[in-house]
Amino acid sequence: MTTAPLIDQACPFCGLACDDLVLQGGPDLAVRAGGGACPRATRLYAQVGATLQDADARAWIAGAPVPVETAVQEAARLLGRAQAPLFGGLSTDVHGMRSLVALADRCGAVLDHMNADGKLRNLRTVQDAGWITTTLSEVRNRADVVVCFGSDVRTRFPRFFERCVWVDEPMFAPQAEEREVIFIGAPPGVELPRSPAGRMPQVIDIPAGRLPEAAAMLRGLIGGSLPAGTATDLPLEALRAVAARLHAARYGVVVWVAADMDWPHAELCVQSLTAAIGVLNQTTRAAGLPLGGSDGDFSADAVMLWQTGYPYRSSLATGTARYEPVMNATAALLARDEIDFMLWTGSFDPERRPPDPGRAALVALTCVGTPLLPDAAVQIQIATPGVDAAGYFFRADKVVALPLRPMIDRQLPSVAQLASRWLTGLGVAAC
Amino acid sequence: MLTRLKGGKIYDPTRGLAGTVGDIYMRDGWIVAAPAAGTRIDQDIDVTGRVVMAGAIDMHTHIGGGKVNIARNMLPEDHRGDPVYHTELCRAGCGHVAPSTLTTGYRYAAMGYTACFEPAMLPTNARQAHLEMGDTPIVDKGAYAMLGSDDFLLRMMRDGADQQRINDYVAWTICSTQALGLKVVNPGGISEFKFNGRKLDLDQENSHYHVTPRQIVHTLARSLHELKVPHPLHVHASNLGVPGNFQTTLDTMVGAEGYPIHLTHIQFHSYGTEGDRKFSSQAALIAEAINRQKNVSADVGQIMFGQTVTASGDSMSQHRNAAYGSPRKSVVMDIECDAGCGVVPFKYKDKNFVNALQWAIGLEIFLLVDDPWRIFLTTDHPNGAPFTSYPHLIRLLMDKSFRRDALAQIHPDAATMSTLGSIDREYTLNDIAIMTRSAPAKILGLTDCGHLAPGARADVVVYREDANPEVMFTAPEYVFKNGTVVARDGEIVAVMWGDVHAVKPQFDRAIEKPLADYFERHLTQRLGNFRISDDEVRGLTNGGELRVHACQRDGSPT
Incomplete structure (x- = not known):
């Protein structure tokens, strides 16, 4: 390279x-x-992307270093005898996911992504009512008001403001310093982004655990009627002003990060926001920007949708795809002791590691930098797309798929290579 | 290997054959001339009494790209009712209205279709469209890139850029997205919606760029003509679905000023405002205009009764239509200063006056347009109905009494307002072969498919003739793709990967300088990551080829 x-x-x-x-x-x-x-x-x-020396181990069986080929064959043996396999993690790119879905089809595996909990908060909204959304370049050029709900955004998406808000020459929107940025319920103690000239965004504090109420209030205020029993201790007048500002905006954007909405039935909160956006669009333009896509979750999801017809948390165990987003959650499957094998893929972040596999045999495909996993029957270091493998990556707005190019060569197998080998060459067809 | 299909009734309108008894020879994936006497025939298949046609071509079907995936995401309830189990050969899948890509390929092939064209590839989403088409087995694929509400074109037009410069941009877009043609959707209207416009008539200026849909259609139609791109501008006209829109449609035809244009899903653009409900058929006027203006072609976008989903680039219209969705949900997106999309599930009901009349309008257009070379058999899959309804549609066209029985079932007021009952025309097998083979190949510039002459790809379908055309066209006896039997009697027997069809109009590379600057200053991806190279698209075909067709057009505008 x-x-x-x-x-x-x-x-x-x-x-x-x-x-x-x-x-x-x-x-x-x-x-x-x-x-x-x-x-x-x-x-x-x-x-x-750290260097590997020739002597460095690239694969392990039960914690002991082995040649990669030995580990590949042991993984095939374990997969071959699996009765109820789960393909979890799924942090990979389009090519990796295409191969994993093909393998899952043959093996009757369940597919679930490490970010599925967050994604489901949005998906339930889409499947129930739908929404009006926008993409990064539209926000960059068109948004005059940006409301960030329940998140500081920047922790998970560090350059969002630099690339989409505080920009020179937006084509249809006010210049950076005139753009209004409003945070509703950002996490306490996190520094919020200032404009290039140092202007602070408007911040509306919402006490912990009260974001769903704030979303419902905002929806009510935008629709012109507050829900009965609206709490009086939330900042009603500040939210009323936000509602007015969005009504007056030419193109208001509401940003949320489903991964940050970690409470039961957060989809209802998402739905409050999307319903509010629906109302705004009766008279002006507004759109949601549900940010996600990290750890390849939109890449994996896109492939699932086109290859099986369903999002992840689907099972191919019966010979066809079945979508059961509650039943097929990794944690739920493990808690019910319903799987005997887990192929876990983590390509992008060494901190994201597989859960305790319980009785299931764990084959972990991990990126460089991931420590040795004590629970893994087999662990294989894999090439990371954009580092040492080619691939495609679906961005946060689900529209743009970017090419990832190999930059270095550490003689690591890609997920696609491994899955293809297990599919075609190692007797997995019989399972 | 030399294969002979012996003694079939050949329908090959490209060569003027309409039921002529003869033999077809295939070798190494291609149709070949009859070999010298005494040549060994490796595989001899007696198809005496069978109908033999080239593989069918669907020139307008939404099979790949973001909006199809949105539809899949939204409609698990539809997919649950249509599971597809894996077999030794085929992958699992599902989906009635928006099938998985694998199921899409198998079902098209089993029905005798060997090429499908995605008509609305957003340039910024082109990579996804190719990824999805790449995972669609057996059939050949291709796509039309979408322009007409993109900021770059509209600002060029606003600034009075000369036609040559616009041609460079159009050609660059087609090449960079590996497209076969160009489509315009609600010209200027998707952009107008982003500026809070809810309607953009043909001569109404876009409020930001001050150009009109008429100017956009004319500019792009001229551009393709000058670039000699075979497929005329594919036009999803303004005011989709709006009662009274027939006048817009007629004016759009005139607005092309003789440049070839193809009006897509014209059924949705043929509505009048007569009657108590202010909704009526203007199919007769539309058909008459097509008959008269030889530069105009159209596909119908027939609706069928039942559940489907509408997936369109026309965010403005889909936002309006969302109120009629069933189930009541919708996704509308503004996309990258480039385009938009809207996905709305629909359930067309025969007892609903509007739906019933839409059904009748589509059939009226089919039957009132004289020339089957200029009217194409589509349901605008999945917008009017899933493509699996084609055999039923073919029966409606070929069987007058069946059609009349169906007419008797629909909302009586719609039946009364339609002239369908008085139309006696029945399509012949030869007409069907024109509409689904010869004519699509011709209008797309595909010289090596859609016919059975030596030199064509050996994409061949053998049908058992049946008094009921729906039976005949549902499960052909043999489907050959590149000379291999891929389906028998509706079952997939071999899986292969089709080719990608594209054109490469020439342009001045200097256009990339302002474009690279534009991407860097205003968009959120770099030009080098936007472009899809030949090698890249080849890498997405699972082994299929990239087939580049010549840019040539005859004559001047009519």
Whole structure:
């Protein structure tokens, strides 16, 4: 691979998939100074793209280093005898997911992504009522009011404001300093982004646990009637002003991060926001921006949808696809002791590790930087798309799929290579 | 290997064969001429009494891209009713209205279709469209890139860019997205919706760019003509579904000023405002205009009764239509200063006056347009109905008494307002072969499919003739793709991967300089990551080829 810096590379380490990075290849992979990346990307490129020496182990069986080929065959043996396999994690790119779904079809596996809990909060809203949404370039050029609900956004999507809000020359919207940014219920203690000139955003504090009520109030205020029994201790007048501001906006955008809405039935909160957006669109324009896509979750989801017809948390155990998002959750399957095998894929973040597999045999495909997993029957280090494998990555708005290019070569197998081998070459067909 | 299909009744309108008894020879995936006497025939299949046609071509079917995936995401309830089990050969899938890509490929092939064209590929979403088409087995694929509400074109037009410069941009877009043609959807209207416009008539200026839909259609139709892209501009006209929109449609035809244009799902654009309910058929006027203007072609977008889902780039219309959704849910998106989309499930009901009349209007257009070379058999899958309803539609066209029985079932007021009952025309097998083979190949510039002459791909379908055309067209006896039997009697017997069809109009590469600057200053991806190279698209075909068709057009505008 090249040692010259390459420009315009897409970053796979969060859903924004910023594609303006300058990367310096081999032997280590790093973001070149001034190459556009955020601290998260800089850290993960260094960690996931770290050099491996020839002597370094790349695969383990029960914690002991083995040649990769030995581990691949042991994984095939375990998969071959599995009665109830689960393919979890699913943090991979389009190519990896295509191969995993093909393998799951043959093996009768359940497919579930590590970010499915968050995604389901949005999905339930889409399947129940739908929504009106927008994409990154529309926000960048069109939004005059940006309301961030229940999240600081920047923790999970570090360059969102830099790339979509505080920009030079928006085509149809006010300049950066005139754009209004309003945080409703941002987590306490997190520094919120200031405009380039140092202007603070407007902040409406909502006590912990009260965000669903605030969303319902906002919806009521935008629709012109507050729900009965509306709490009086929430900042009604501030929310009323937000409602008025969104009504007056030419293109208001409401941003939320479903991953941050970690409470039961958070879909009802999402639905309050989307319903409010629906009302706004009767007279002006407004749209939601449900940010996600990190850990390849939109890439995996897109492939699931086109190859099986269903989102993840579907099972192929009966020979056809069945979508049961509650039953097929990894945690639920493990709690009910219903799986005997788990193939876990984690390509992008060493901190995201598989749950305790219980009785199930765990085959873990992990990115470089992941420590040895004590519960894994087999662990294989895999190439990461955008580091040492080619691939495609669906961005936070689910529209743009960016190419990921291999920058270095550490002789690691890709998920697609492994899954294809298990599918075609190692007797898995019989399972 | 040399294969002979012996003694079939050949319908090959490209060569003027309409039931002529003869033999078809295939070797190594291609149709070949009859070999010299004494040549060994490796595989000899007696098809005496059978009807033999080229593989069918669906020139307008939403099979890939973001909006189809949105439809899949929204409608698990529909998919649950239509599970597809895996077999030794085929992958599992599901889906009645928006099937998985694998199921889509198998079902098309089993029905005798060997090529399908995605008509609304958003440039910014082109990679997804190709990824999905790449995972659609057996059939060949291709797509029309969508322009006409994108900021770059509209600002060029606003600024008075000359036609040559616009041609460069159009050609660059087609090449960069690996497209076969170009579509415009609600010209300028998707953009207008983002500026809070809810309607954009043909001569109404977009409020930001001050250009009109008429100017956009004319500019793009001219551009394709000058670039010699075979397929005329594919036009989803303004005012989709609006009562009274027939006048817009007629004016759009005139607005092309003789440049070839193809009006898509014209059924949805043929509505009048007569009668108590202010909704009526203007199919006769529309058909008459098509008959008269030889530069105009159309596909119908027939609706069928039952559950389906509408998936369109026309966010403005779909936001309006969301109120009629069943089940009542919808997704509407503004997309990347480039386009938009809207997905709304629909359940068309025969006892609903409007739906019943929509059904009749589609059939009226089919039967009143004289020239089967300029009217195409589509349901605008899945917008009018899933593509699996084609055999039923073919029966409606071929069987007058069946059609009249169906007419007797619909809302009586709609039946009364329609002239359908008085139309005696019945399509012949040759007409069907024109509409579904020869004509689509011709209008798309595909010289090596849609016919059975030597030099064509060996995409061949053998039907058992049946008094009921629905039976005949549902499960052909043999379907050959590239010379291999892929389906028998409606069952998939071999899986292969079709090709991608594209054109490469020439352009001045200098256009990339302002485009790269534009991407960098205003968009959120870089130009180099937007472009899809030949090698890249080849890598998505599972082994199929990239088939590039010549850019050539005859003559000047009519």
